Amino acid sequence: MAEKNPANAAGGPVPGRPGPVPPQVPEPTEPGGPLPPKADQAGPETVGPTGQPTGAGQDRRAQGGPWLTTAQGTRLYDTDHSLKAGPRGPVLLQDHHLREKIMHFDHERIPERVVHARxxxxxxxxxxxxxxxxxxxxxxxxxxxxxxxxxxxxxxxxxxxxxxxxxxxxxxxxxxxxxxxxxxxxxxxxxxxxxxxxxxxxxxxxxxxxxxxxxxxxxxxxxxxxxxxxxxxxxxxxxxxxxxxxxxxxxxxxxxxxxxxxxxxxxxxxxxxxxxxxxxxxxxxxxxxxxxxxxxxxxxxxxxxxxxxxxxxxxxxxxxxxxxxxxxxxxxxxxxxxxxxxxxxxxxxxxxxxxxxxxxxxxxxxxxxxxxxxxxxxxxxxxxxxxxxxxxxxxxxxxxxxxxxxxxxxxxxxxxxxxxxxRPHTAVNDMLRDGMHQTAVHTGVAPYHPNSLDGGCPFLAGADTGAYVEAPVTVPAASKVREAPLSYADHFTQPRQFWLSMSEPEREHIIAAYTFELGKCYEQAVKERQLGVLANIDPVLCARVAEGLGLPAPEATVALADPEPSPALSQVGGTWPVDGRTIGIVTDGTGDLSQVRAVRDAALGAGMLPLVIGPSGGKVGSDGDELTVQRTFATARSVEYDALLFAGIPAPAADAAGSSDAKAALPQADGADPRMVLLLGEAYRHGKALGGWDGADRLLEAAGVPAGAEGVALGSDGAEAFDRLARMLPEHRVWRRFDAA
Ligand code: HDE
Missing domain, CATH: 2.40.180.10 (Catalase core domain)
Incomplete structure (x- = not known):
């Protein structure tokens, strides 16, 4: 007889042999009272003619029970092997569990929303x-x-x-x-x-x-x-x-x-x-x-x-x-x-x-x-x-x-x-019946109005008893037309108002966005026509996008309006709570870790989310003074952080003896870890607050950040650097850096 594959036993008890003792937890699919609805999701109260709720508390199954069953509640002894004629034989069509499991899986997806799918x-x-x-x-x-x-x-x-x-x-x-x-x-x-x-x-x-x-x-x-x-x-x-x-x-x-x-x-x-x-x-x-x-x-x-x-x-x-x-x-x-x-x-x-x-x-x-x-x-x-x-x-x-x-x-x-x-969180008492996926068990015999057989129930409410009554608005008498009113015809005054309400960096972003999107088009005629639209919004917008596309800027075909700017449309200028802002604290573990801890605690205290980024997973530091790393140079990209601080990194040892060790290990203009430099360079380009202490300036130099650049918080220690950084965050971004660009 062929030797048995031990994996066969892994799926559960074999018929005839006692199975494992199930844990003593209540059976979730037992017939009986309705399963509890979520506290904020009471079941639909489909009220019957006698006022009794019907169809409430739909069955809510989970993986909590002791026994795996089919959809019909029959207990299963194996879910890892199809039923076959012998271990190497053909799979038998009579395997209901196989067919049910695959059938259900085949239909797990429903059509996604035609728009707003994600x-x-x-x-x-x-x-x-x-x-x-x-x-x-x-x-x-x-x-x-x-x-x-x-x-x-x-x-x-x-x-x-x-x-x-x-x-x-x-x-x-x-x-x-x-x-x-x-x-x-x-x-x-x-x-x-x-x-x-x-x-x-x-x-x-x-x-x-x-x-x-x-x-x-x-x-x-x-x-x-x-x-x-x-x-x-x-x-x-x-x-x-x-x-x-x-x-x-x-x-x-x-x-x-x-x-x-x-x-x-x-x-x-x-x-x-x-x-x-x-x-x-x-x-x-x-x-x-x-x-x-x-x-x-x-x-x-x-x-x-x-x-x-x-x-x-x-x-x-x-x-x-x-x-x-x-x-x-x-x-x-x-x-x-x-x-x-x-x-x-x-x-x-x-x-x-x-x-x-x-x-x-x-x-x-x-x-x-x-x-x-x-x-x-x-x-x-x-x-x-x-x-x-x-x-x-x-x-x-x-x-x-x-x-x-x-x-x-x-x-x-x-x-x-x-x-x-x-499901509404209020009583539902409709006369809608049957149809695909009907889950309520409606009782009563008269789902129609008026009726006498169900005692005339349910009754109609009035405005004074909570009915939805449409506002009796007068509809003007008019002929049927397929037309828009004249008041819909101005398509450019409000776009122009939006443009005029933007700050300089926001305008630059808009110019870059049109240039990118139209630059992805292949059809010259489409680009030219859209430039015509931009000309009717603003000549500078049009000229700058045209320049980016390498096309001539057309003239406006409408008289440009002169709307008042609406400051509320701009996102620049205010200050906002910093709750939940993510601060990356980058350390290679060579500096004073107590300052890293202090910065982390200060950030947490301010309601921000500090994450320590180190060269590899696990911990940085040496015996007795270690710190757990949450992100690594391999996993972290600047785009996941609102701000970055570079922790103290001691200066390289004096190079008199020509020691190359310090150069290999320590970031400096010609030897910095390229991933740290990338983090810094990106954060700088994206207008994020950044800074550090004790050696961070060498990294900034390596990343090409100009000396005295806007929004750089250098400090003599972690506390000072964090304090300066935290004062920039309520503005969201260092907008002045974009002005300078
Ligand atoms: Fe929608 N829209 N829409 N829409 N819409 C849908 O309904 C539609 C419009 C909006 O998170 C669909 O259930 C037409 C304006 C949101 O589930 C669909 C028209 C606004 C969501 C549909 C519009 C919206 C949808 C697709 C032109 C802002 C997602 C799936 C007359 C005020 C809702 C669905 C969710 C979803 C039709 C225009 C917002 C096909 C015909 C204007 C937020 O019914």
Missing amino acids: GAGAHGVFLGYGTATEICKAGFLAKDAETPVFVRFSTVLGSRGSADTVRDTRGFATKFYTDEGTFDLVGNNIPVFFIQDAVKFPDVIHAGKPHPDREIPQAQSAHDTFWDFVSLHTEAAHHTLWNMSDRGIPRSYRMMEGFGVHTFRMVNASGGTALVKFHWKPKLGVHSLVWEEAQLLGGVDPDFHRRDLFDAIEAGAFPQWELGVQVFPDTPEQTFEGIDLLDSTKIVPEELSPVQPIGLLTLTANTKNFFAETEQVAFHVGHLVPGIDVTDDPLLAGRLFSYLDTQITRLGGPNFAQLPIN
């Missing part, structure tokens, strides 16, 4: 300030009302596996699980959109997505089809300019603004209405990467934003945003200071209408299962609660259709509201 989500809480009650009756905005929320941030163009730091618009979608039903605020980090009418959405997305023949480039707008469309379609000029600005490459999801984009209508308790635009203001300020950082991160850490969000929440550095509104009178014209409030390619400058805070969002918990939560969450601009209504923005109208429709393909049927992440 995202990261987190749970949190929204606190109402009560400041909106005069204009809005929504209960979640009342003073001290606390509402659970789920937020999903995203890029737009890339696939699910694409890099986080690409140049793109970011989605900022928030689900408020309010007592009056779910409210979704499905916004972006850019306050305007490419198009004024939803009918053009497939066009702009087809143009931005990879070329259909070879499916490249991934998650990029730097290609011919995108610039072909936006250069032909000048209402996109405003959004495109925001994309080419630093807003297109945020430093972190935690440091982005969010905008509802459309104008919404708020309704108060007496039925009065006001028009509003929603804004999310991050407590950490609005900050961005520079383009080279974003590109390097695409390779070094494609999950940079996802990791940043997850790590911050796990570390207890809960990100916060204030929700604010700009409020406008609900006049029949629906304009404010000449700006058409129904045109989603326009902003209302904050200087004309300040953003008034109405509540605070705090993200407090990471997801437990990415698929179940971040992937399956389904947002919809039509998920509204009493007090918040829509306007006639034609872009919004198309979205009201699209977001329900897309879930049918993505989530496989009409019952996606029953998925745990999508």
Whole structure:
């Protein structure tokens, strides 16, 4: 008889032989009471005619139980070997476990979102300030009302596996699980959109997505089809300019603004209405990467934003945003200071209408299962609660259709509201029945209205009992047309205002971005046409990009407007909390490690995240005075840090005896470890605060940093260097260094 492979026994007990004694933990799949829902995710209360909840507490299985089973609950004795006719024989079709396991695996992926496929989500809480009650009756905005929320941030163009730091618009979608039903605020980090009418959405997305023949480039707008469309379609000029600005490459999801984009209508308790635009203001300020950082991160850490969000929440550095509104009178014209409030390619400058805070969002918990939560969450601009209504923005109208429709393909049927992440946190008592993936067991016989057989239940509410009643807005009598109003025709004044509101370094970034993106286009005609668009925004912008492309700068074809700059649009000039800023402390272990420890503790004390970077893993230092290293010269790139400090590195021994040892071991102008020099050089180029003590100046010299350069914190010891560095961080970057460049 052939010898048995000992690996056969590894999968578990063999029939007939006693198996291992299972640990004494409760069986998770036992029939009986409903499994506990997550504290903040109570199951859907599908209430039957007698008022009894039905279909609540859906089965939630995990790997916690003692026995591995099939999906039918039958215990398994082996999951590592297919059932075969002998160890080398054919696999038998009767192996149900094999077929079930592979079948389920085959269907693990669902279609990704057609846009915004790449995202990261987190749970949190929204606190109402009560400041909106005069204009809005929504209960979640009342003073001290606390509402659970789920937020999903995203890029737009890339696939699910694409890099986080690409140049793109970011989605900022928030689900408020309010007592009056779910409210979704499905916004972006850019306050305007490419198009004024939803009918053009497939066009702009087809143009931005990879070329259909070879499916490249991934998650990029730097290609011919995108610039072909936006250069032909000048209402996109405003959004495109925001994309080419630093807003297109945020430093972190935690440091982005969010905008509802459309104008919404708020309704108060007496039925009065006001028009509003929603804004999310991050407590950490609005900050961005520079383009080279974003590109390097695409390779070094494609999950940079996802990791940043997850790590911050796990570390207890809960990100916060204030929700604010700009409020406008609900006049029949629906304009404010000449700006058409129904045109989603326009902003209302904050200087004309300040953003008034109405509540605070705090993200407090990471997801437990990415698929179940971040992937399956389904947002919809039509998920509204009493007090918040829509306007006639034609872009919004198309979205009201699209977001329900897309879930049918993505989530496989009409019952996606029953998925745990999508369940309202208030009683659901609908008459929607059956359909794919129905998980509720509805009782009663009369899911129709009116009925007498189920006692006439459920009953209809009125405005006084919490019903959602649309604001009775008058719709002007008009003929059917396929036309945009004249007020939508100015495509250049606001882009020009944005350009004029930028600081010098921000303008340089914009010029570089257009030059890069158009430089990636092959079609000369596309580049020339886009230069024509830039000429209508600003002659300097146009000339500088034209110079970079090696093309003549065209003349403007419209009279350039002279709008007032809006300082609120610039990201430069303020100071912000430094919580969660990452400081790399680079040491080769030869200096005084007690100073490294002191700097690390000071950084932690200031709420920053200090990481010690050494030549290799493990520890630096010598016996009795050692320090654990968190990153190594092999794993660290400057783009992962907001600032870098180079720890004291003793000067090389006097070279009188011609000792070459010191040169080999110690960084100096002609012998520094090239990886330390690279870290420094990049950080310098990217406008980051950097510095060090006791020998760091030799490294700076090796990295080509000019003596007396802006934003370099040298100190006689670690404490002094850290103190000087920490004073620069609230500005996010050393902007003056870009001026000098
Ligand atoms: Fe979306 N958009 N969109 N969009 N959108 C989707 O819905 C659509 C628009 C936004 O994290 C899709 O469930 C149309 C503006 C975010 O799950 C889809 C139009 C704004 C997210 C869809 C727009 C957004 C989406 C794809 C033009 C900012 C991600 C998957 C009329 C105010 C939500 C899905 C998440 C997702 C359609 C324009 C924001 C196809 C037709 C303007 C943040 O339904």
